[in-house]
Amino acid sequence: MMKLTDREIEILEILEKDALLSSDSIAKMIGLNKDETEEIIKKLQDEKIIVHYTTLIDWAKVDNYQGVTAMIDVKVTPKRGVGFREVAERIYRFQEVSSVYLMSGAYDLSVTVEGKSMNEIAQFVSEKLSTLDSVVSTTTHFQLKKYKHDGSVYDSDQNDNRIVVSP
Structure with a gap:
């Protein structure tokens, strides 16, 4: 720090x-x-405080782009002495994985995965992720539409239908 x-x-x-x-x-x-x-x-x-520069792209507006994003909740058994770090490192090394977060709540890790199809992601979960020793269970959520990401609103040209409140 x-x-x-x-x-x-x-x-x-x-x-x-x-x-x-x-x-x-x-x-x-x-x-x-x-x-x-x-x-x-x-x-x-x-100092690696600025880690990387990225560009947000609204892929839904690109006709010939096919891609699927899934958020996977992962329950793991942490290892003595290293906790969740070791399994998180094994997971984030997979090419399909774009992010891994340690979470509070019912699941331990939140993993974001990108693929060309739902089948490709399902194959990743069943053949790579679920087979890791520490992984107890997974729940996969497929992203259907992106409304806002990293503070940027997608399709912001549409009318704002919220009621205006003023004093």
Whole structure:
């Protein structure tokens, strides 16, 4: 863990909302010069605080794209001395897995898997995931439609049907 300055946190918050902003734009937003801003960003990348830059794509708008996403709840038996970490590492090494989270509640891990078809994901669950020694049970949920992801609303051009409340 690393203690960051308010400026560093401010840069992270800006980049989290829009990673395409230039360092010049970010510098103007927070009152630093471009070189200072670039130096802070490089430090945050070197320290692995900025892990990766991603692009959100609305694949539902692409006709010839076929892909399926599933969220799988996994109940596991943790191993003495390493807890859930060892089984989580084994799971996230599979090419099909895009994320793994330790969760509270009825299941221990939440695993997000991407594939070309529901059958491909079912095959992954039955042949790879369920066969791991520590895995006790799984529940698979297929994603049908994405409304909002990482703070970005999909299909935001539609009318907002919520009732306006004003004092």
